[in-house]
Every structure is written in structure tokens, then in C-alpha cells.
Amino acid sequence: MTLGIDMTSDSSGAGRLRDVRASDLTPEQQPLWDAVIAGPRGAAPWMITNGVLAGPFNAWLQVPDLGVPLAATGERLRFGSLLDPITRELVILTVGAHWNSEFEFWAHSGIGRSEGMSDVLIEAIATQDAAGVHRVASPAGRAAYAVTRSLLTNGHPSIELVNGLRAEIGDAAAVEVVALAGYYTTVSFTLNAFRVPLPDGVTRRWPDR
Numbered sequence: 001m002t003l004g005i006d007m008t009s010d011s012s013g014a015g016r017l018r019d020v021r022a023s024d025l026t027p028e029q030q031p032l033w034d035a036v037i038a039g040p041r042g043a044a045p046w047m048i049t050n051g052v053l054a055g056p057f058n059a060w061l062q063v064p065d066l067g068v069p070l071a072a073t074g075e076r077l078r079f080g081s082l083l084d085p086i087t088r089e090l091v092i093l094t095v096g097a098h099w100n101s102e103f104e105f106w107a108h109s110g111i112g113r114s115e116g117m118s119d120v121l122i123e124a125i126a127t128q129d130a131a132g133v134h135r136v137a138s139p140a141g142r143a144a145y146a147v148t149r150s151l152l153t154n155g156h157p158s159i160e161l162v163n164g165l166r167a168e169i170g171d172a173a174a175v176e177v178v179a180l181a182g183y184y185t186t187v188s189f190t191l192n193a194f195r196v197p198l199p200d201g202v203t204r205r206w207p208d209r
Helices: 029-039 057-061 064-079 086-098 102-116 120-128 130-136 139-154 159-169 170-192
Strands: none
Touching: 029 057, 029 064, 029 130, 057 064, 064 170, 086 102, 086 120, 086 139, 086 170, 102 170, 120 130, 130 139, 139 159, 139 170, 159 170
16 A cells, blocks of 8 residues: 555655655644754755755654654754764764765764864774774763764673763763764664665765665
């Protein structure tokens, strides 16, 4: 049963889901669109591509009562973070690399660079080179990377890893690292499941699946 939806091909702008443009918005969808455009994310020049919200937001517009709190959670984690910006982006990129999430890794590589993250560190994260990450990351970054990688690979970081992270950045920020990993896994799954495309001219890092 397809409920009248054409599932034979990707739509033009947002991947496997229908494109939702400003002229299409329902009263339920409008608050999410407005929150993204008027909020700090709206400053990104690529946030609207071909009239469609980039990243996971077109998908979340399909279910706006879920999309609004998801977007608000992401805004808090990015723009109200307890972590220093490079450690925050290190966690996000680690998640994107693990799930081969092209859009997430592309977008947050740029954000990381704008915050002072080196290309050496970004490439080490992309290739899941733990030794390389440890060579160039800060102590906080190394502790956050170890916990994030453990969460992604087995879901059960050791007490030694968690206590090391707590000792480095404190309990509240340690909880935030775990929340970041979970939230950006949701973002990665959204981007991957619905094949949200990279901007025109951006080359994929990982083989298409």
C-alpha cells in the first residue's frame, strides 16, 4: 500500500521525501520553518537549497510536532553547549563518520573549521584513525572521542572511559557528550534513510550505498 505516494524516484531537492517549500507550509509546519530560518542556523548560506530546507529539516517538516522539539534540542546542543566548540564538533563529526553521513560530515566539517578545528583532526575523524585523533586533539577532545566511539560501536563505554571524561570536563558536560552522540545519530539516520543530498559541486567522501 503506497497511500498515493510516488516511491519510484528521489524528489528534486530533498532526497526521497517530497520537497516542502514555503508556499506549501501548513499551519503546523510553519513554526518549524520559522524557527530554523529565524534562529542561528538560518545564517548558513546553504540552509535553503532550491527553496527547500537543507539537512534533516525537510524530513522533520513531514512530522512537525516531532520536528519542532528535535530542532530545539539541536539548537540547544549546538548554540548553548557546555563544551568548547572544537570538542562539540569533534563529537558530531565522529558520529557522522561512523554512519557515513555525508551531509552531516560536510556541514560540520565547515563549522569545525570556522571554530578553529584543523584539517588534520577532521581527516583523522573521517578515517576513524583513533591514534591520529589522539595525537592532535585536546585532552577534552580525546576523552570525548573515546566515549563517543565506544557508544557508537557497542553502546556501553567502560567506567574508566566515562570517569576519564567526567574528570576532564565535569559531569554536566559529560552528559552533554552522550546527548550529542545520540542526537546526531538521529540526524545521521534521517539524512541517510531519506538520502538528503549534498549541495551541488560537493564530492562524496564515502561510496554510495
